[in-house]
Amino acid sequence: MARTTGSHSDITGPRVRTAALKLFAQHGFAAVSMRQIAREVGVQAGALYNYTPDKQTLLFDLMNTHMCDLLDARRKNVVPDSPIARLENFTRFHIRFHSQRPEEVFIAYMELRNLAPENFEIIGKLRREYEDELEAILQQGQELGDFAVPDTKIATLAVIAMLTGVNTWFQEGGRLSLDEVEQVYADMVRKAVTA
Amino acid sequence: MARTTGSHSDITGPRVRTAALKLFAQHGFAAVSMRQIAREVGVQAGALYNYTPDKQTLLFDLMNTHMCDLLDARRKNVVPDSPIARLENFTRFHIRFHSQRPEEVFIAYMELRNLAPENFEIIGKLRREYEDELEAILQQGQELGDFAVPDTKIATLAVIAMLTGVNTWFQEGGRLSLDEVEQVYADMVRKAVTA
DNA sequence: GTCTATAGAGCGATAGAC
């Protein structure tokens, strides 16, 4: 818990981020004070400013790290050739990745409006980069005649909204395993876009 | 704009709700102060307490009214017989209703965690009542062999997440008309759940 | 790197005059 004094830079830094992540996800950015974060970490409020210039930057760093992690993981993913296989691969990747970090995902979707304009633009760009991954798959399938999608942009947003919705109810150890959930969604998504 | 004094109960009441709706949707419940709402209405902060006992109740009233409007509109809706027609009817109803009140929808989805526990329970119940409408359709179609849905509860949540996602990008007067958007989604939803 | 202390501002809600 709380210590009186000392030097703990390498430990405290990650702890500040973890505490902020948890509290922002739980109560929302605007409802969480720097004092609450400090209490969770076990330091005084002033000490937080050794790790972030301000509260806004702390929020941005959490969201930015999350989006970069997402794009990195996607790039490391081995992608199959056929559109149908690529679509299932994307579906499973999205559900698995997002279900593993519910707090980051929740913040990334709920706190966009609390970003300063310049930060909002950066996060928006990263998000569009991710959406383009799916849209490229739908376009390929459309060209090859495997898919029947009148508007790839709308279909992209529809599929991502559906997949991200998993996070609102999925619990590890619940009625369905993660793999079963992936299967159910992979089937629905494939059927929704195939010819 | 601002007046000096007087009696305006019947005008001010709705104006308080409208102002709160707009500001909560724009900045989030926690980030909006009673003084901001009062400024938007054109009264002093203290006057707001003639129309709501506190800020929390103001939020709850907005969300509760929205959910009751939704269920009322659904009840007035004439529902066809066959599962496939009922599903298209639901899809179009959902998109049309929600696209007409983006602020209410945004608040109803984003501010759940800012509800007091007893209020949270009430709104959750109303939401489940609405979800049950769709689940009943999927169950009927499943029994008649029109649909192939391994888990009607999950399919329900998946479809609703997909449909509500329309609100994040749809703009009246944009590239697609509302009716075209309804058609695109009705096709995707039907294909996703049919056998 | 963390502490204590604090500046300067804003908050929700209430009291009492009109």
Added chain:
DNA sequence: GTCTATCGCTCTATAGAC
């Protein structure tokens, strides 16, 4: 029903001691 004024509290961020 609205105003002004205010209570008691919390907020972000900074300054300076250790």
